[in-house]
Amino acid sequence: MKCSRCQNEDVQYFFENNGRIYCRKCIAFSTKTVNLKSVKNEKKIYYHLNYSLNLEQERTSRLLIERYQNHQNTV
Known part of the structure; x- marks a missing residue:
């Protein structure tokens, strides 16, 4: 998330x-005063493909998911 006005990306400042x-x-x-509440970014997103992956694509997909879940970069 990024503020279009001040370019802030720190989640704690979004409400x-x-x-x-x-x-x-x-x-x-x-110009308006508003009552704000903290934004929760806990949405779970599920992806579904309408086709099958080949073996190499499936292996790569599993690797990417594993690295993402472990907060690791993939190059």
Whole structure:
């Protein structure tokens, strides 16, 4: 997530009010005062392919998922 106004990317500064997300670093620039609550980024996303992968693609897919879950870079 990135604020389009101040370019902030620190998640702790993002809040949601009535479905709109605000950045606390630059909220003072707004003309309205709003009550904000912390945004939770805990959405689970599931992907599904409508086709099969070949053996090499399947191996690569498992490797990428494993590295992602272990917070490792893949080059």
